[in-house]
Amino acid sequence: MVKNLSEEGSDKIDWDTEDELEIQEIQDAIFSSCRDLRTTGQHALSGDGEASSSSVPCRLSKFIQQFVVMGFSEESIAKAIEQNGENSDLVLDALLTFKVIEDSPAEQPTASPQLDPSISSDDSYSEYNENFLDDVYEEESWSSDSDNRICYLKDESSSLSENEQTLLSLANMGYPVEEVSIAMEICGKEASLAELTDFICAAQMSRAEDPYLPEDVKPKLKHISNDSGGYKKRKMFNQLCKGKKQRTIFDGDPISLPKPMIGFGVPTVSGPAMVRRTLPKKAVGPPFFYYENVALAPKGVWDRIASHLYDIEPEFVDSKYFCAAARKRGYIHNLPVEGRFPLLPLPPRTINEALPLSKRWWPSWDTREHLNCLQTAIGSARLTDRIRKAVEDVDGEPPMRVQKYVLEQCRKWNLVWVGRNKVAPLEPDEVEMLLGFPKNHTRGGGISRTDRYKSLGNSFQVDTVAYHLSVLKDLYPEGINVLSLFSGIGGAEVALYRLGIPLKNVVSVEKSEVNRNIVRSWRENTNQRGNLIDFDDVQQLNGDCLEQLIDSFGGFDLVIGGSPCNNLAGSNRVSRDGLEGKESSLFFEYPRILDLVKNIMSGGR
DNA sequence: CAGACTATGATTGCATAC
């Protein structure tokens, strides 16, 4: 006999999506949830706003100039510098943010749900949380200046369709184009301008967290505002709309990566305030599932992966929007995408903030503000020595040729400055921090340093995954049963724990013994109740075994895991063989097991 | 033998120039 889901929580979950199969709520529900959001937890971020910029002396004039030529008012620039210091990226983000906010009719900063204090104040995470809680909600700092944001559409009206005309009207009223196009899609073609503006206002009010713009948008905005060609304008318009339209996997187009790579949204970027997606009927659970792998896989791999996971469109997200290191990953899941909230504190998102000790040694010509993807191997001592010699040989700033070489190597190996003319790979505990794990998570207990790098390099970025899983918190107040495949060092478990979602029964499958030990010892250290059941091979999980497990505690609420990327990852020079490769072909175990779980839980077996 | 250390490009997508 097949059990219900967790008795307490399952009845709250609306798996029955009528015929529409809409996972997201309709407009009314969104409106009410916005109200809830606003009343449940005004967690005003407070901070000192980087005291580094108490004054703006003359030597900054060049720094300011670059923003003036982009068309920002000096007043805004001064404000942005005051809040962000001399970090050009952050200043530009802030300036774009001011513009968006000032253009929006509703300029109400919004709240985001609060975490359990017991979780967010965990000692493991509190030590770096004071440095990066910038106050981005200083309303009086939202200066006004002239609006030239959407003028590129103006001379196009004669050739535009009715929809485009509506979009143009609203854009001219100051509403961000992306939000208008979303509103038009959700409210329908017949929606009046008033309905659309109401919708957009509500959406803006519900937007959680700091409305930074992605850096990827900057050159585009600049480019477009200078552009007078109709072709490019139309192309831009199409791109804005393209991301929102429903796409089926077998319509001929291969899956392409979004730009910026923010999936259905990230807390640190102002994008479309809410999204709605339609899941294929067969994808609607139970259980919830969450699959992950590298975004930059060989051509066609994601199409194949998606075809085995109910043709769900992957959500591609770069973890650089969550931490100071890039991590471009694709996620296929059937989770709701509305009502997400991030783990607090928000981790530092620049190298400077994440590794403050490196600031002293960082040369001005090394313009990196983000680290690249944290991988499984580190740069060699010989390389750092070569770099030291190359930089040491010259007085002052090295010649361009040397700078280029050093920067190239630093980017390739994620080297950071740790002394005069001295670069070094990250330490394992720094990698742990960047990936959102507690310090020393992978330390000791029989694991070698080399294996620490390897296990960490193969792991989730916890904040990113937690953001996606956060929607489960309200659905399962009593906790969840998790089937964790390819668990590694327990990125999924750590994410759920940090979200404050109790782990009732965890069935964990992980080949590496040291990794299994890491997860087990982490559970003991954190005094978690509930059971942990280990397997070392996914192929052991057959129908009988799963049926027994499901019978014993009533089904899985979440099936989560990222299958091996060895044969997909770009760093692999030897055996990048695609999905059929030796390790990566284990992917097929994921849909196999997921289908079994689904069938058993629906009584189909 | 475990662990540390080191050398080893190709495949993508994108921007730009023509």
Place this chain on the structure above:
DNA sequence: GTATGCAATCATAGTCTG
């Protein structure tokens, strides 16, 4: 449209050392 340059990338295999 085509050529070119640029940048990013959850790694593997061989060697050395204690």
